[in-house]
Amino acid sequence: MAEQGSHAVVLGAGMAGLLAARVLSEFYATVTIVERDALPDHAERRPGVPQGRHLHSFLSRGTQVIGELFPGLLGELRAAGAVVDDGDDLSRLYVRIGRYELNPPGRLADPGPLAAYQASRPFLEFHLRRRVSMSDNIAILQRRNIVAPVLAGGTVTGVRIIDRDTGTASTLAADLVVDATGRASRTAHFLATAGFGAVPQDKIPPTGGYSSQLLSIPPGRISARMAFVNQGSGAPGAMLVAHEDDTWMLAIAHPAECGGPPRDFAEMLHSAERLLPAEIMAGVRSATCIGATSISRNTAGVWRRYDRMPQVPAGLVILGDALCSFNPLHGQGMTMAAVQALVLRECLRAGDTDLARRFYRAAARHIAPVWAANRATDQRSTSAAEGSVRRRLNGWVQRAALRAGSADIAVTERMLRVRGLIDSPARLREPAFLARIAVANIRNPRPHCRATAAPRAALSRIAGQARRRRPAFSRNTAH
Numbered sequence: 001m002a003e004q005g006s007h008a009v010v011l012g013a014g015m016a017g018l019l020a021a022r023v024l025s026e027f028y029a030t031v032t033i034v035e036r037d038a039l040p041d042h043a044e045r046r047p048g049v050p051q052g053r054h055l056h057s058f059l060s061r062g063t064q065v066i067g068e069l070f071p072g073l074l075g076e077l078r079a080a081g082a083v084v085d086d087g088d089d090l091s092r093l094y095v096r097i098g099r100y101e102l103n104p105p106g107r108l109a110d111p112g113p114l115a116a117y118q119a120s121r122p123f124l125e126f127h128l129r130r131r132v133s134m135s136d137n138i139a140i141l142q143r144r145n146i147v148a149p150v151l152a153g154g155t156v157t158g159v160r161i162i163d164r165d166t167g168t169a170s171t172l173a174a175d176l177v178v179d180a181t182g183r184a185s186r187t188a189h190f191l192a193t194a195g196f197g198a199v200p201q202d203k204i205p206p207t208g209g210y211s212s213q214l215l216s217i218p219p220g221r222i223s224a225r226m227a228f229v230n231q232g233s234g235a236p237g238a239m240l241v242a243h244e245d246d247t248w249m250l251a252i253a254h255p256a257e258c259g260g261p262p263r264d265f266a267e268m269l270h271s272a273e274r275l276l277p278a279e280i281m282a283g284v285r286s287a288t289c290i291g292a293t294s295i296s297r298n299t300a301g302v303w304r305r306y307d308r309m310p311q312v313p314a315g316l317v318i319l320g321d322a323l324c325s326f327n328p329l330h331g332q333g334m335t336m337a338a339v340q341a342l343v344l345r346e347c348l349r350a351g352d353t354d355l356a357r358r359f360y361r362a363a364a365r366h367i368a369p370v371w372a373a374n375r376a377t378d379q380r381s382t383s384a385a386e387g388s389v390r391r392r393l394n395g396w397v398q399r400a401a402l403r404a405g406s407a408d409i410a411v412t413e414r415m416l417r418v419r420g421l422i423d424s425p426a427r428l429r430e431p432a433f434l435a436r437i438a439v440a441n442i443r444n445p446r447p448h449c450r451a452t453a454a455p456r457a458a459l460s461r462i463a464g465q466a467r468r469r470r471p472a473f474s475r476n477t478a479h
Contacts (some may be wrong), residue, residue, distance in 0.1 A: 005031065006027075006028045006029050006030075006175045007028060007030050007031075007032070007173065007174050007175055008024040008027075008028040008030075008031045008032075008174060008175060008177075008178065008179045009031075009032050009033075009034060009117070009159055009172050009174040009176070009178070009180050009182050010031065010033045010034070010157070010177075010180055011034070011146050011159065011176045011177065011180060012023065012033075012034070012035065012179070012180040012181040012182060012320075012322075012393040013033045013034075013035035013037075013039060013140060013142075013179065014048070014049055014125065014180065014182060014320070014380055015124070015128065015320070015334045015337055015338075016123055016180040016182070016319055016320025016321065016322070016334075016337035016341075016401045017033055017035075017178075017181075017339055018033075018125070018128045018129055018132050019065075019069065019128070019338055019341035020178045020180050020319060020320075020341055020344060021033050021132055021135075022035065022069050022070065022131075022132055022135070022138075022341070022346075022467075023069070023341045023342070023345045023348070024176070024178065024348075025135050025137050025138050026345065026348075027348045028137070028175065028176070029062075029137060030137050030138075030139070031135075031137060031138045031139070032138075032140075032141060032172060032174075033132075033138065033139070033140045033141065034141050034144050034146060034159065034161055034172070034371045035141065035143075035144065036048050036143065036144065036145060036146070036164070037049075037142065037143070038142050038143050039129065039140065039142050040126070040405035041099035042126060043120065043122040043123040043125075043127075043244075044121050044122055044126075046122075048460055049119070049121065049122075049125070051296070051328065051400030052120075052121040052122055052125070052358060053175060053214075053291075053294035053295055054210070054212040054249075054251065054254050054296060054328065055212055055239060055241060055249045055251040055331070056120070056124065056331070056334060057116075057118060057241065057331055057334070058117065058124070058334055058335055059331065059332065059335040059419070059420045059421050060113055060114050060115075060116075060416075060417070060420025060421065060422050061335050061338070061339060061420055061421035061435055062334055062335030062338045062339075062421070062452070062464070063115065063116070063117055063424050064113060065335075065338035065339065065341065065342060065423070066128075066338065068292050068342075069342075070128070071132050073127065073128070073223070074117060074129055076127060077117050077119065077123075077124075077127055078117070080127065080244070081123075081244035081245055082117045082119040082123070082243075082244055083116075083117075083118040083119065083225055083242040083243060083244065084115065084116065084117050084118070084120060085115065085116045085118075085225050085226075086111065086112070086115035086116075087111065087406040088107045088108045088111040089105075089106070089107055089108065089277050090102070090103050090108075091103070091106070092223070092224050092225045092226070092410065093224060093225070093227075093228075094224045094228070094276075094280060095227075095228045095229075095279060096228070096229045096230070096398065097229075097230045097232075097402055098230070098231060098232050098402060099402075100390065100403055100405065100406045102402070102405045102406055102412045102415070103406075104405065104406060104407050104408055104409040104411075104412055105409065105411070106409035106410075107452075108409065108413050109410065109413060110413075113417065113420070113422050114416055114417070114422075116225070116226070118225065118241055118242055118243060119243050119244050120243045120247070120249070123243070124334075126260060130260050134310075135196070137372070141161070142161065143164040143165055144161045144162065144163060144164065145161060145162040145164055146159060146161055146181065147159075147160035147161060147162060147169070148160055148186070148190050149177055149187070149190060149313075149316060150171055150173075151194055151313060152274065154311075154314065155313055155314040155315045156174075156177050156313050156314070156315035156316040157173060157174065158171050158172050158173040158174045158177065158383040159174065159177050161170050161186060162239065166415060168254070169286040172363075174315070175315065175352075175387045176315055176316075176352070176355070177315060177316050177317075178316075178317045178318075178344075179316070179317070179318040179319070179322045180319060180320045180322060180337075181191075181260070181322055181326075182320060182322055183298075183321045183322070183325045184322040185301075185318065185321075185322035187316070187318055187322065188304055191312075191313070194313075195415070196309065196311055196312065196313065197309065197310070197311075199304050199306060199309060200304075200305040200309070201302055201303065201304055201305060202301075202302075202303040202305060202371070203300065203302055203303075204218070204300060204301035204302075204327065204371075204374060204375050204378050204379060205237035205300060205378070205379065206256075206298070206299040206300040206327075207255060207256075207259035207298065207299045207300075207327060207329065207378050208253065208254050208255035208257075208258065208261070208297070208299060209253070209254060209256075209260055209263050209295065209296055209297035209299060210250050210251055210252060210254070210295075210296055210328075211251065211254075211262040211263070211267075211268055211293050211294065211295050211296075211297075211381075212249060212250070212251045212293070212294045213249070213250045213251075213265050213268055213293045213294070213357070214247055214248075214249055214289070214290040214291055214311040215247065215248045215250055215284070215287035215288065215289060215290065216245075216246060216247055216248075216288045216289075216290055217246060217247075217248050217283055217284070217286060217287045217288075218246070218286060219246055220417050221282070221283035221285035221286050222240075222242070222248075222279075222280055222284075223279075224280060225241075225242045226239075226240065226241050226242065227239065227240040227241075227276055227277075227280050228344060229275040229276060231275070233255070233377075234255050234257055234258075235258075236252065236253060236254050236255070236258055236271050236274070236275065237252070237253040237275070237329075238250070238251070238252050238271065238272055238275040238276055239251045239253075240255070240272075240276065240280065240284065240475075242280070246289065247290065249391060250268060250272065250284065250287075252268045252272060252275075253312065253329055254471070255319075260267055260297070261295050261296070261297065262293070262295075263293070263295070264293050265289050265293055268293065268324045269284070269285070271286060282309075293319070296328070298328070299327045299328065299329055300325075300327065300451040301325065301326050301371070301374060301375075301378070302324070302325050303323075303324040303325075303326075303367065303371055304318070304322075304323055304324065305364075306318060306323065306356075306360045307357075307360035307361050307363070307364045312356045312357055312455070314354075314355070314356060315356075315447050316355050316356055317344065317355065319340040319341070319344065319363070320329065320333075320336075320337040320340065321333055321337070321338065323340065323363065323367075324336065324363075324367050324371070326371075326374060327374060327378055327423065328346075329346045330374055330377075332370060332374075332421070333346070334366065335376075335421055336370065336421075339421070340363050340366070340367050343359060343362045343363050343366060346361055346362070347362060369424060369425050369426070370421065370425075373425050373446050376394075397464075400437050400438075400441055401415065401428070401437050403434070403440070403444075404437040404441055404444075405440075406444075407440055407443070408436065408440040408444070410432075410436065411436060411437060411440060414427060414428065414433060414444070415428070421449070
């Protein structure tokens with residue numbers, strides 16, 4: 001229930017800002033979004049979102065949050081042209097990780113949460129912005145430069161802005177300011193200069209770069225709606241995703257040791273031919289490029305640990321990429337912003353006392369497992385002992401899971417739920433799931449990637465232990 005007379009300001013009208021504004025509209029009489037760009041009245045790329053030229057998507061959990069915060073919006077996205085897959089099998093996906101194609105026969109036990117709504121970043125942002133603009137208590141100020149928050153006695157009481165058209169400076173008073181300005185956020189610098197000290201940071205080094213190309217492909221040329229190939233650390237990868245209006249986004253990732261990302265579509269095709277199956281490549285070759293190839297080398301991860309600061313100002317919350325920017329190759333940014341918006345809502349429901357600190361600590365509990373999984377994926381071990389023991393063991397377990405997933409749809413479903421941030425990564429370590437992996441490996445050995453004698457013996461032991469502990473598997477163990 002909104003507090004009459006209260007005002008919240010959101011800095012940035014990107015995905016994180018729009019989600020935050022939607023949540024704040026439940027608790028504040030008025031919400032103002034401050035945006036540097038002029039916002040288009042249709043789906044169009046804009047200067048303030050350069051990453052909009054690259055592949056974006058909501059993971060499964062993000063799609064759920066959108067449906068919760070904006071009732072009916074998922075149906076509107078479908079009607080407006082988003083490519084939707086809400087089927088109960090994996091027939092429209094091509095997924096290959098290492099040597100293993102994850103397209104097993106059978107039906108998903110719970111397909112609803114894994115429904116995918118695929119569209120370009122400008123398309124998604126436009127439709128969220130349209131819904132936010134329909135709220136009676138939300139206003140958007142466009143073409144405003146953000147100078148700095150206003151601080152009084154340890155509390156942020158507003159923000160200084162400048163009208164880009166007139167040059168007029170003004171101050172927006174606010175009971176709460178939310179920084180959703182993304183990777184370019186200046187809040188950490190502001191806090192340091194204001195005497196709060198340096199913001200601790202956790203970092204994951206970059207993993208190379210990637211190139212994206214928007215394509216127009218005639219209908220029916222590609223039967224799949226998405227293709228994903230990950231060959232593992234140190235090797236190129238590819239992703240091809242269907243978007244609205246018969247457009248597709250092709251992304252090719254190259255680690256640094258492979259010479260950097262492709263420079264143009266010709267180089268992207270050269271890489272794609274080595275990664276994608278022939279029937280999909282036939283459709284890609286018939287494509288017409290829309291615009292130039294976009295290149296990014298910004299694949300580092302940065303988590304600004306506001307939760308570890310001894311003191312934070314009241315009246316200020318930072319979320320989205322301004323709080324934690326993930327390696328974009330994992331495709332988690334928009335979904336994590338959506339999760340943080342829900343965290344903010346839960347914190348506000350408990351009142352505004354010590355809001356910022358409570359939010360950072362609660363958000364950290366959601367960020368930490370995703371961050372740890374990304375670190376394990378992105379950072380190769382520099383320790384000889386770890387490389388010879390832990391890394392080899394983890395690598396073997398991962399290969400066993402992938403081998404099982406290529407034959408058992410319940411294993412694949414569990415992995416997709418974790419990848420989509422519906423389930424915790426801890427669910428991949430549950431004894432019953434490990435036993436299912438063991439059984440699938442024993443029943444469906446892969447001649448091209450056979451396990452050694454020791455792992456096969458270990459698989460037999462795990463399976464035997466599971467049979468003694470639990471009843472026979474049911475399809476419901478997939479999630």
